[in-house]
Amino acid sequence: MTEQATTQLAEQKNAIGPTCEVLNDGTYGAIYTALMERAKAENEGLYQAAIAKCKTKRQRESKAGYYAGRWQQLFDAWLNKKIGNLRVRECLTLGFVPEVIC
Numbered sequence: 001m002t003e004q005a006t007t008q009l010a011e012q013k014n015a016i017g018p019t020c021e022v023l024n025d026g027t028y029g030a031i032y033t034a035l036m037e038r039a040k041a042e043n044e045g046l047y048q049a050a051i052a053k054c055k056t057k058r059q060r061e062s063k064a065g066y067y068a069g070r071w072q073q074l075f076d077a078w079l080n081k082k083i084g085n086l087r088v089r090e091c092l093t094l095g096f097v098p099e100v101i102c
Helices: 003-015 025-052 057-062 070-079 085-094
Strands: none
Touching: 025 070, 025 085, 070 085
């Protein structure tokens, strides 16, 4: 890896900002709960939409699985410290997750 590439990687990592590990328990819990509720609702909606398109029992059974929307992707990225608290709070304030973040 070149020196320039190493510098760019370090800058990108620093651009993420503080992650979930630096929050106090109350703030962490509030963000965790908000993200979990939004992800759950969106994932359920995606599943129900897929089921609604089915005409037979076999088709419905084939739709069992994992449905993850943007909120779930944001939640997972936040828990894995790949996205900072500021971005998460921005999404919660806006009420949606821009495609760029996912």
